[in-house]
Amino acid sequence: MISLPIFLILSAILFSLGLFAVLSRHSMILLLIGVELMLASANLNFIAFWRFGPHPEAMTGALFVLFSIAVAAAEAAVGLSLILLIYRHLRSTNPKDVNSLHG
Amino acid sequence: MLPTETQPQTQRIRPALNFAARRPWCTLALLIAAALVVGTGVLFLLNLKAPGLLTAALMDALSDPGQAPVLLKQGLLNYLENGWSFAPWMLELTSIFMVIGTLLAVFGVIFALTSLVERKVLARIQNRFGPNRVGPWGLFQPLADAVKMLIKEDIVPTGADKVLHLLAPIIMLVPALLVLAILPYGPGMAPIELGVGILFFFALGATTEVGVFMAGWGSNNKYSLIGAMRSIAQMISYEIPLFLAALSVVMLSGSLSPDAIVSAQSGYAFSFVPHWFVFTPWGFAGFVLFFTAALAESNRSPFDLPEGESELVAGHMTEYSGFKYAVFFMAEYIGLLGICGFAVALFLGGWHAPLPWLEWIPGYLWFFIKLYSLVLLAIWVRGTVPRMRGDHLMGFAWKFMIPMGFAIILAAAVWHYAGGGVLGWVASAVIVLMPYLALGRVVSIQYPASRRVYRFSES
Amino acid sequence: MNSLSEIIAFLLISSLTLGAAIAAVGLRNIVHCGLSLAVFFVGVAGLYLLLGAEFIGFIQLLVYVGAVAVLIMFVILLTRPEDEAAKLPGLRWRQLPGVLIAAGVFLVIYLAIMRSPSLLRDVPEPAALSIQAVGEALVSGHLLALMAIGVLLTAALIGAALFAMEGEDGK
Amino acid sequence: MKNPLTLPGLGILKGMAVTARNLVGSYYGTKRLHTISYPEERLALPENSRNFPFLVYDGEDADGGLRCTACRICEKECPPQVITIVPERDENGKLTKHPTVFDIDLNACMSCQICVEVCPFESIKMDSAFEYSSFEHVESLVLHKSDLAKPNSYYHDIKPTEATAVDANLEAERQRKAEAAAKKEAALQAKKAAAAAKSAAADAEKTPPTPDTDASD
Numbered sequence: 001m002i003s004l005p006i007f008l009i010l011s012a013i014l015f016s017l018g019l020f021a022v023l024s025r026h027s028m029i030l031l032l033i034g035v036e037l038m039l040a041s042a043n044l045n046f047i048a049f050w051r052f053g054p055h056p057e058a059m060t061g062a063l064f065v066l067f068s069i070a071v072a073a074a075e076a077a078v079g080l081s082l083i084l085l086i087y088r089h090l091r092s093t094n095p096k097d098v099n100s101l102h103g
Numbered sequence: 104m105l106p107t108e109t110q111p112q113t114q115r116i117r118p119a120l121n122f123a124a125r126r127p128w129c130t131l132a133l134l135i136a137a138a139l140v141v142g143t144g145v146l147f148l149l150n151l152k153a154p155g156l157l158t159a160a161l162m163d164a165l166s167d168p169g170q171a172p173v174l175l176k177q178g179l180l181n182y183l184e185n186g187w188s189f190a191p192w193m194l195e196l197t198s199i200f201m202v203i204g205t206l207l208a209v210f211g212v213i214f215a216l217t218s219l220v221e222r223k224v225l226a227r228i229q230n231r232f233g234p235n236r237v238g239p240w241g242l243f244q245p246l247a248d249a250v251k252m253l254i255k256e257d258i259v260p261t262g263a264d265k266v267l268h269l270l271a272p273i274i275m276l277v278p279a280l281l282v283l284a285i286l287p288y289g290p291g292m293a294p295i296e297l298g299v300g301i302l303f304f305f306a307l308g309a310t311t312e313v314g315v316f317m318a319g320w321g322s323n324n325k326y327s328l329i330g331a332m333r334s335i336a337q338m339i340s341y342e343i344p345l346f347l348a349a350l351s352v353v354m355l356s357g358s359l360s361p362d363a364i365v366s367a368q369s370g371y372a373f374s375f376v377p378h379w380f381v382f383t384p385w386g387f388a389g390f391v392l393f394f395t396a397a398l399a400e401s402n403r404s405p406f407d408l409p410e411g412e413s414e415l416v417a418g419h420m421t422e423y424s425g426f427k428y429a430v431f432f433m434a435e436y437i438g439l440l441g442i443c444g445f446a447v448a449l450f451l452g453g454w455h456a457p458l459p460w461l462e463w464i465p466g467y468l469w470f471f472i473k474l475y476s477l478v479l480l481a482i483w484v485r486g487t488v489p490r491m492r493g494d495h496l497m498g499f500a501w502k503f504m505i506p507m508g509f510a511i512i513l514a515a516a517v518w519h520y521a522g523g524g525v526l527g528w529v530a531s532a533v534i535v536l537m538p539y540l541a542l543g544r545v546v547s548i549q550y551p552a553s554r555r556v557y558r559f560s561e562s
Numbered sequence: 563m564n565s566l567s568e569i570i571a572f573l574l575i576s577s578l579t580l581g582a583a584i585a586a587v588g589l590r591n592i593v594h595c596g597l598s599l600a601v602f603f604v605g606v607a608g609l610y611l612l613l614g615a616e617f618i619g620f621i622q623l624l625v626y627v628g629a630v631a632v633l634i635m636f637v638i639l640l641t642r643p644e645d646e647a648a649k650l651p652g653l654r655w656r657q658l659p660g661v662l663i664a665a666g667v668f669l670v671i672y673l674a675i676m677r678s679p680s681l682l683r684d685v686p687e688p689a690a691l692s693i694q695a696v697g698e699a700l701v702s703g704h705l706l707a708l709m710a711i712g713v714l715l716t717a718a719l720i721g722a723a724l725f726a727m728e729g730e731d732g733k
Numbered sequence: 734m735k736n737p738l739t740l741p742g743l744g745i746l747k748g749m750a751v752t753a754r755n756l757v758g759s760y761y762g763t764k765r766l767h768t769i770s771y772p773e774e775r776l777a778l779p780e781n782s783r784n785f786p787f788l789v790y791d792g793e794d795a796d797g798g799l800r801c802t803a804c805r806i807c808e809k810e811c812p813p814q815v816i817t818i819v820p821e822r823d824e825n826g827k828l829t830k831h832p833t834v835f836d837i838d839l840n841a842c843m844s845c846q847i848c849v850e851v852c853p854f855e856s857i858k859m860d861s862a863f864e865y866s867s868f869e870h871v872e873s874l875v876l877h878k879s880d881l882a883k884p885n886s887y888y889h890d891i892k893p894t895e896a897t898a899v900d901a902n903l904e905a906e907r908q909r910k911a912e913a914a915a916k917k918e919a920a921l922q923a924k925k926a927a928a929a930a931k932s933a934a935a936d937a938e939k940t941p942p943t944p945d946t947d948a949s950d
Contacts, residue, residue, distance in 0.1 A: 002572050004681045007609070009672060010576055014583050016668035021587035024660030029638055033586055033599050036630065040606050043622075051613040052681075056688030059699055065618050066696070067704075069625050070711045074718030076630045080637045081725035087641040228752045230765045267597070299693060302620040306607075309628020313600045316635050320593055332639070335632055342628070359693055487752040488745060543741025 007048035014041035028083045028093045032076065039072045128239070156182040169465045173292055176201055202294045206283050213475070214436045215245035221482050228486035252432075255425035260323055263422065267321030272423065272430035274314035278307035279434045282441035287361045289454045289467035300361040301349055304445055305342065308400060311438070312338050315409075315419050318431075322422035330418025333493065334402060334409030340500040341399035341406070347508025348393035351515035352380055352449045361445070365453030374459055379452035383523075384532035385514035388539070390450040392507055394477070397442040399500070401435060404485035408493060443477035444470075451477075495550050503546050510538040572612055579605030596638050600631035615691050780892050783859035785839055786848055788881045795882045800856035803832040807848035807857055813841045816848065835878040840870050855899045861891050 014037055021034025043065045050061025083093060090097050160178020164171040180198055183189045189197065219234065219241060226233030234241035259268055285300040287293040297303055312335045319331020353359055356367035370378045380386030399406035402418075410418030417423075420431050447453060451473050454466030491499070514531035521527035582605055585598035603626035610619035675681065700708050759765045769776060790798035803820035819834035848857050860883070867873035889896040 002569060004683075005675050006572075007613075008675045008681070010580070010609075012668050012671040012675070013580060015671070016664040017583045017587050019667055020660050020664035023663055024657035025587065027592060029592060029634065029641070030587065030595060033595060033634065036599065036626075036634075037583055037586065037602070040603065040626075044606060044609060047610055047613050047615050047618060050615070051688065052683070052685050054685070056685075059691065059696060062615055062618055062691055062696065063699055063704055065615075066621065066700075067707055067711055069618075069621060070715060073625050073630060074715050076633060077722040078718050078725070080633055081722040083637055084640060085725050093641045224756065227756045227759045230755055230759050231768050232766070232770060235770065264593075297616070298690070299616050299620055302617065302624065306620040306623035306628070309624050310604070312628060312632050313597070316632065317597065320635075320639075328639075332636070335636070339629070339632065357694075483749060483752065483756075486756075487748045539741065547741055 004048055004052040007052075008045060011041040011044040011048070014038075014044070026094050026096060028086070028095050031095060032079050032083065035079070036072065036076065039068065039075075043068050130238070130243075156186055169290070170292075171465065172205065172289075172467065206294065207280075210283060210437060210440060213440060213471075214433060215249075217436055217440070217478055218248065218432075219244050220479070221485075224479070224482045225486050228483075249429070252429040253426060257425040257427065258422070260422050262323035264321040264323065267317040268422070269427075271314050271318035271321055271419075272427045272434065274317060275311060275434040276430050276437070278310050278314075279437040279441060281307050282445075283437070285361060286441065286444040286470075287365050287448050287453050288470050289465065291362075292454075292467060293362055296362055297360065299359045301353060301359045301364075301445075301449075304441075305346060305349075308338075308342060308345075308442075314434075318419040318423070322419070324422050326416045326421045327419050330409045330415045330421065333415075334419060337399055337402070337406065337409060337496060337500075340497060341396045341504070344392055344500065344504035344508045345396035345400060347505065347512060348389040348396065349445075349449055350508075351385055351389045351511050354512065355380070355515055355519055361448045361453070365448050365455070368452040369455055371459050377452055377455060377457055379450065379455070381450040381452075383518060384528060384535050385511050385518055386450055388507065388514070388535045389511045390446065392504060392511060393446055393450065394480070396504060397439075397446060398481060398484065399496075401439045401442055403439065403481055405488035405491050406496060408490055408496060439478065439481060440474065443481070444474050446477055447473040498550060499546065502549070503542050506542055507538060510535055568612070571608075575605055575608040575612060579609060592638050593635070596631065596635045599634060600627050603627045603631060614687065617691050617693055617696060778861045778891070780894060782861045783846060784844055784863050785842055785860055785865070785876075786837060786846075786857050786881070787860040787883045788835060788878070789856055789858055789885055789888050790882050791885050793884075795879065795884070797831075798884075799831065799878075799882060800854050801832050801835060802830040802854055802856070803828070803835075804830075804853070806851050806853065810847050810851045812845060812847065813843055815839070815842045832878065835881060837876050837881060839865060839874040839876060855903055858888055858892075858895075858899075 018034040018037030018041065021037065022031050025031065025034070046061040046065045046068070048061075050056055050059065050065075053061065086098060087093055156178070160175060160182055163178050164175035167174060176198065179201070180194055183197060184194055222244075223233040223241070234244040237243040237247045259265060282304055284294045285297050285303055293300075315331050315334045315338070319327045319329075319334075322328075352364060356364045358364060358367070368377070368379050372378060376382060381390045398404075402409050409415070410420065415421070420428060423431055447470060454470045456462045456464060456466075456469055514534040517534055518527045518531040521530055579602055582598045582602035586595050586602050589595050589598060603622065607619040607622040607627070610616075610622055755765060789800050790796075791800065792798040803818055805818050805820070808816045808818045815838040817834060817836040817838075818832050821829045821831045821833045823829050844859070846859055849859055865874060885896070885900075888899075
């Protein structure tokens with residue numbers, strides 16, 4: 001009963017939720033949370049494919065997730081420090097306020 | 104009323120406690136009698152079916168004290184299976200609950216004992232008596248504390264985030280308890296033999312920070328929030344040296360499983376020096392580093408400034424009272440016990456006896472003796488070292504402990520490739536000592552210890 | 563992977579993950595969003611454990627719950643506007659395009675999954691992810707990627723520290 | 734770090750040695766211990782320790798022997814107004830030199846000792862007892878005359894020097910009074926004698942003494 005499609009659908013739901021947060025929420029922190037959600041859903045896909053794939057002994061999915069986690073950590077650190085920097089300049093975390101290069 | 108009356112006034116204390124306080128031995132005798140009656144009853148009930156198997160289980164356990172808990176559990180399960188014809192899933196559940204119950208009982212007793220011993224030892228260090236009122240030598244003090252905690256009013260601040268305020272102590276306690284599940288108490292006696300035990304331990308340590316944050320933010324109190332922020336910053340900083348120190352052991356034993364690491368430390372050099380990692384230069388340095396970082400991880404003195412009374416009341420626990428505070432307290436102590444258990448497994452040889460002719464003492468006893476020695480050491484340090492200042496704390500973690508962690512890893516690698524021996528000893532000792540002296544010098548120049556000048560209070 | 567206990571575990575963990583994810587993107591109090599994200603990460607780690615990747619699961623707990631979620635919470639507290647409570651506006655009509663796009667993406671992925679019967683292959687449970695094998699793979703076949711990750715992490719660390727550091731030339 | 738060869742962290746080890754010495758040493762001998770097990774053991778209170786006032790009586794009779802004369806000076810002087818005195822009246826409604834009611838409300842007493850300073854009869858003194866804790870205010874902490882009255886021997890027990898000085902004072906006062914009374918008596922006698930002599934002389938000069946005046950003498 002529990003098989004690959006269930007995990008894929010779960011991760012698709014998570015991905016859509018993340019996408020919604022990125023597109024529609026008025027806070028850069030929530031935007032980042034959305035990105036984290038999408039990354040996590042991609043990781044879940046990788047692990048699910050590793051588990052149900054034809055060659056689990058190659059560990060490709062698992063290793064990719066390891067690297068992905070490291071990259072996500074770096075992304076979160078840089079993204080959050082950028083948010084902090086923007087907040088110091090503009091006293092706001094709303095992406096709509098970051099518009100000084102807006103023509 | 105005559106003011107020279109010598110009896111302390113106890114008429115309004117609850118009758119049961121009053122009785123216990125005045126007649127400790129009588130109470131103890133009553134408790135033992137009650138336990139005997141209940142135990143006999145249970146034995147009688149159990150004995151209804153297949154008594155032979157039960158006695159066999161008991162005899163089995165008595166015949167081999169080194170494996171007694173395991174044998175007793177197996178015997179009881181066997182008895183339940185054959186005598187009471189339990190279904191497999193019932194057996195599984197019984198087995199799980201037996202382990203959980205034993206663990207909770209043992210660590211509950213140790214926790215209660217520690218809360219008393221800590222106060223006694225600290226008092227003696229400060230040349231006081233310590234708690235000695237409730238029962239003989241104050242032995243029932245934890246009981247009185249528990250009753251006091253439970254009957255206190257549970258206060259939730261008006262502006263608090265009620266859900267977070269409620270969840271925080273639970274989230275603190277659960278990881279602390281989960282750590283106990285993977286400690287190797289004896290040969291083959293780890294409740295869960297997890298291949299990635301060390302990682303499990305660090306992952307649980309990381310989740311504690313969320314609990315601290317929830318407590319700090321949910322209380323809607325500035326002291327709580329500042330204390331929580333300090334606590335989280337400190338825990339993140341000190342997690343790194345903790346991990347680095349553990350990593351050296353993982354590198355040399357080639358496993359993340361606590362059982363395998365303990366097994367890697369068996370045997371004796373010259374038939375009296377045990378092969379524990381603490382008896383190597385890098386291992387000794389790693390142990391000191393691990394223990395220091397463990398003190399900081401469990402927010403204990405001298406790193407207890409998240410709850411520094413003088414400026415932050417009680418840190419993230421400021422707004423907690425009654426049972427929730429008791430849960431925090433318990434989480435703190437169980438966390439300390441767990442982290443000390445890990446130090447024992449990683450560096451002090453786990454359940455192995457320190458001398459070959461002491462091997463007749465069961466391994467789990469050795470484990471708990473070592474565990475408790477570390478707890479006593481933590482109490483001793485608490486009684487000695489004053490609280491650090493915030494910038495010193497962070498500077499110490501990032502400028503001293505983390506570089507030392509890397510040096511220890513290097514030393515462990517050199518030890519591995521030199522294959523121990525004199526060369527390994529000298530090389531790894533040099534690799535550990537040089538950064539130690541250099542960094543110690545840098546740190547002590549950067550944060551010079553100077554006599555404090557009192558501008559107003561001293562004439 | 564079809565025993566009753568596993569199915570119950572999957573249902574529990576996946577509903578926890580989903581609920582936490584919905585809370586993380588939908589709640590109005592941003593601190594609650596951050597905490598829900600932490601719960602979401604715990605749920606994903608649980609899914610990894612369920613899938614037999616213990617090592618990845620605990621790494622996920624360590625990195626995401628211990629570091630990323632806490633970092634996000636720190637930033638939330640540091641960027642809290644003073645004048646108003648940390649409340650975000652609720653769902654509005656102009657957020658509809660976002661909802662529609664997300665729903666569309668989900669629909670596409672869902673249809674793609676449903677139309678690939680090859681995904682339904684029943685495979686035996688693979689051996690648990692052994693750390694020795696992972697370590698050997700990391701330092702043999704994937705050495706370059708490992709080094710690149712190391713460089714990336716160092717650069718990100720320095721960059722983040724530089725960004726967050728208050729500069730000499732004002733804010 | 735003055736000496737560059739000093740190991741970093743040695744100070745902590747030294748400190749731990751000190752605490753270990755205290756830990757072990759406090760079990761051997763009581764020299765190190767700063768505290769005592771209070772209700773069983775008690776420290777001898779210093780003689781000048783003071784807490785709340787009490788009333789001194791002489792002799793065996795706790796009520797009759799009170800030195801207090803119900804002059805109500807202490808009642809007037811008490812800053813927090815915790816003393817209540819009702820003087821005794823005899824059957825004619827005349828004030829006697831004895832209190833019927835002498836209450837001190839310890840809830841508000843601030844142990845200032847002003848009552849002791851102003852008492853002209855050395856009657857109210859400061860007690861050193863301190864175990865007054867109770868579960869309510871009125872019954873246990875408003876002390877009445879019977880609670881307050883303590884014999885002079887108790888006063889000698891808690892404050893020997895002061896009590897001896899007070900006794901000497903009282904004795905001197907008594908003697909001075911007795912002397913003054915005697916002097917007064919003598920003066921009166923002398924005056925009377927002089928008057929008698931004068932009148933006798935006058936009588937002798939003018940008239941013979943009347944039988945009345947003779948009888949009065």
